[in-house]
Amino acid sequence: xxxxxxxxxxxxxxxxxxxxxxxxxxxxxxxxxxxxxxxxxxxxxxxxxxxxxxxxxxxxxxxxxxxxxxxxxxxxxxxxxxxxxxxxxxxxxxxxxxxxxxxxxxxxxxxxxxxxxxxxxxxxxxxxxxxxxxxxxxxxxxxxxxxxxxxxxxxxxxxxxxxxxxxxxxxxxxxxxxxxxxxxxxxxxxxxxxxxxxxxxxxxxxxxxxxxxxxxxxxxxxxxxxxxxxxxxxxxxxxxxxxxxxxxxxxxxxxxxxxxxxxxxxxxxxxxxxxxxxxxxxxxxxxxxxxxxxxxxxxxxxxxxxxxxxxxxxxxxxxxxxxxxxxxxxxxxxxxxxxxxxxxxxxxxxxxxxxxx
Amino acid sequence: xxxxxxxxxxxxxxxxxxxxxxxxxxxxxxxxxxxxxxxxxxxxxxxxxxxxxxxxxxxxxxxxxxxxxxxxxxxxxxxxxxxxxxxxxxxxxxxxxxxxxxxxxxxxxxxxxxxxxxxxxxxxxxxxxxxxxxxxxxxxxxxxxxxxxxxxxxxxxxxxxxxxxxxxxxxxxxxxxxxxxxxxxxxxxxxxxxxxxxxxxxxxxxxxxxxxxxxxxxxxxxxxxxxxxxxxxxxxxxxxxxxxxxxxxxxxxxxxxxxxxxxxxxxxxxxxxxxxxxxxxxxxxxxxxxxxxxxxxxxxxxxx
Numbered sequence: 001x002x003x004x005x006x007x008x009x010x011x012x013x014x015x016x017x018x019x020x021x022x023x024x025x026x027x028x029x030x031x032x033x034x035x036x037x038x039x040x041x042x043x044x045x046x047x048x049x050x051x052x053x054x055x056x057x058x059x060x061x062x063x064x065x066x067x068x069x070x071x072x073x074x075x076x077x078x079x080x081x082x083x084x085x086x087x088x089x090x091x092x093x094x095x096x097x098x099x100x101x102x103x104x105x106x107x108x109x110x111x112x113x114x115x116x117x118x119x120x121x122x123x124x125x126x127x128x129x130x131x132x133x134x135x136x137x138x139x140x141x142x143x144x145x146x147x148x149x150x151x152x153x154x155x156x157x158x159x160x161x162x163x164x165x166x167x168x169x170x171x172x173x174x175x176x177x178x179x180x181x182x183x184x185x186x187x188x189x190x191x192x193x194x195x196x197x198x199x200x201x202x203x204x205x206x207x208x209x210x211x212x213x214x215x216x217x218x219x220x221x222x223x224x225x226x227x228x229x230x231x232x233x234x235x236x237x238x239x240x241x242x243x244x245x246x247x248x249x250x251x252x253x254x255x256x257x258x259x260x261x262x263x264x265x266x267x268x269x270x271x272x273x274x275x276x277x278x279x280x281x282x283x284x285x286x287x288x289x290x291x292x293x294x295x296x297x298x299x300x301x302x303x304x305x306x307x308x309x310x311x312x313x314x315x316x317x318x319x320x321x322x323x324x325x326x327x328x329x330x331x332x333x334x335x336x337x338x339x340x341x342x343x344x345x346x347x348x349x350x351x352x353x354x355x356x357x
Numbered sequence: 358x359x360x361x362x363x364x365x366x367x368x369x370x371x372x373x374x375x376x377x378x379x380x381x382x383x384x385x386x387x388x389x390x391x392x393x394x395x396x397x398x399x400x401x402x403x404x405x406x407x408x409x410x411x412x413x414x415x416x417x418x419x420x421x422x423x424x425x426x427x428x429x430x431x432x433x434x435x436x437x438x439x440x441x442x443x444x445x446x447x448x449x450x451x452x453x454x455x456x457x458x459x460x461x462x463x464x465x466x467x468x469x470x471x472x473x474x475x476x477x478x479x480x481x482x483x484x485x486x487x488x489x490x491x492x493x494x495x496x497x498x499x500x501x502x503x504x505x506x507x508x509x510x511x512x513x514x515x516x517x518x519x520x521x522x523x524x525x526x527x528x529x530x531x532x533x534x535x536x537x538x539x540x541x542x543x544x545x546x547x548x549x550x551x552x553x554x555x556x557x558x559x560x561x562x563x564x565x566x567x568x569x570x571x572x573x574x575x576x577x578x579x580x581x582x583x584x585x586x587x588x589x590x591x592x593x594x595x596x597x598x599x600x601x602x603x604x605x606x607x608x609x610x611x612x613x614x615x616x617x618x619x620x621x622x623x624x625x626x627x628x629x630x631x632x633x634x635x636x637x638x639x640x641x642x643x644x645x646x647x648x649x650x651x652x653x654x655x656x657x658x659x660x661x
Binding site: 034035037038039043155161186187188189190191192194195196197198199200201202204205206208209220221222225239243244352353354356 | 358361362365369372459462463466467468469560564565566567569570571572574575576605606609610612613614615619620621624
């Protein structure tokens with residue numbers, strides 16, 4: 001009897017809570033690894049969050065909360081717990097290193113939805129993962145680079161030798177080789193995501209060694225400015241950097257998180273949210289190219305054609321592709337599996353660098 | 358290509374040199390200010406903002422120096438007047454600077470800045486190899502060399518410099534001789550702050566003319582290490598800054614050339630070089646003892 005009464009009380013309490021939750025506006029929370037002022041990775045996530053809020057009826061409907069510069073690891077777990085307790089309905093954790101913390105906290109708060117960017121662990125039904133196919137954009141950049149470069153060599157400023165970055169370098173080379181089979185890429189590893197001075201120095205070193213196109217997988221706008229100063233062309237990273245190189249930027253791969261955030265938060269509102277593992281690209285609108293500028297019309301047409309082709313379902317990692325050491329990777333017409341791509345640790349032919357292991 | 362590399366090295370070394378020379382004077386007066394990074398980033402954001410609104414990089418540098426100095430006065434007030442712990446206060450200053458600059462700088466994100474142009478002397482700057490380095494650089498580069506010269510002369514060739522060093526070596530004796538220990542330390546700290554401010558301004562006005570949060574990326578700490586590395590000698594600070602710059606740039610070139618050395622090792626080289634030189638220097642204990650300000654980091658309370 002006592003037991004029944006107790007469960008009845010609990011049920012009523014739960015019902016009351018649910019009613020309150022339905023009346024109160026939805027709270028969406030974001031955790032960023034860097035400052036939102038980095039004008040790169042975290043900045044773009046925040047732009048996506050703001051776009052989502054605007055799309056779903058503004059502050060009246062969606063309350064937005066975020067924490068910047070949260071260290072990956074134990075700190076993140078604390079921040080997540082605080083968020084979960086403060087009434088967040090859905091929490092986006094926007095860096096790979098939050099993977100374990102996200103899953104640990106998700107286990108304790110089954111009613112809160114968790115969305116983890118770039119990870120692969122979904123230990124609980126309330127955890128989804130999402131990522132973008134940035135390499136599609138880099139493939140298009142490669143095509144443009146090969147058409148624009150007189151030297152036949154591009155400089156690539158890379159951050160860390162993780163699959164994501166290696167995938168980008170390979171896609172860039174593959175794109176370039178569709179135009180010029182002998183196209184080369186020189187890679188400099190900055191071993192940082194973010195150090196404007198060092199990125200600028202890396203760009204200078206590459207230009208001094210004869211490259212006439214710069215592309216980067218680090219987060220600041222410094223390489224773009226150096227390219228502008230030295231009068232060569234460059235590609236922007238993560239966000240449209242045209243303001244830093246009006247006559248320099250060819251295009252940029254823009255991380256466009258807004259549509260995904262809108263879709264997912266709306267799903268929570270409608271009560272239709274369920275676990276997913278999304279790896280969206282140009283087709284889904286997650287990867288967008290900044291306007292093609294500072295290039296002749298035929299190059300622009302080639303770039304646009306490549307974008308259309310990818311939107312139509314083309315995967316840049318489709319054979320025949322040879323590895324850097326000359327062995328065959330993919331046969332003619334064979335597509336790389338997602339699992340292989342997400343763990344990529346070798347170069348394709350044409351990269352003028354030894355991959356740090 | 359050779360002169361282009363040299364100029365890149367000079368650009369990388371200049372901000373570290375200016376900040377380190379300022380800190381050297383501070384430490385020679387017996388104060389350890391670990392807030393260099395915080396003062397630098399404050400200088401960077403102010404310099405950028407003022408240059409952007411007025412259009413003049415010179416005004417930007419002036420504002421950077423003033424804000425760096427004001428920020429260091431906060432440190433001075435806490436450690437010299439209220440006698441707080443210097444290490445803790447310096448660290449707090451760095452954290453405060455990083456936070457406050459991020460807040461002030463929010464409006465400047467994504468805006469291209471104003472770049473200070475290079476000087477160009479006709480004929481002379483066209484000389485092969487050294488022409489551009491000696492006669493075609495940005496004005497602050499020349500300032501950094503003059504600053505090193507001036508500080509070296511001031512510390513070791515003037516009476517005021519001797520007084521400053523005596524305060525750093527033994528503040529009790531200096532006080533007994535009637536020297537205003539606190540006053541001199543205040544001046545040294547302010548000078549150090551102004552230098553750090555200018556160094557920060559160099560980042561946002563010359564090196565990479567833009568504002569991004571946290572853009573100093575640890576250069577303030579390198580400047581601090583450099584002062585110890587140079588055993589508190591101005592010319593050694595200059596040598597150290599250029600060695601650090603040369604190794605940093607050299608490793609990037611080595612990578613672009615495709616030298617088969619792991620990039621992680623190459624990236625660590627500037628720091629490894631610093632450690633090796635530190636070890637070599639500190640092997641001679643007598644020399645180290647002579648140069649280290651004996652009262653460094655010790656609080657001073659006049660007892661009468």
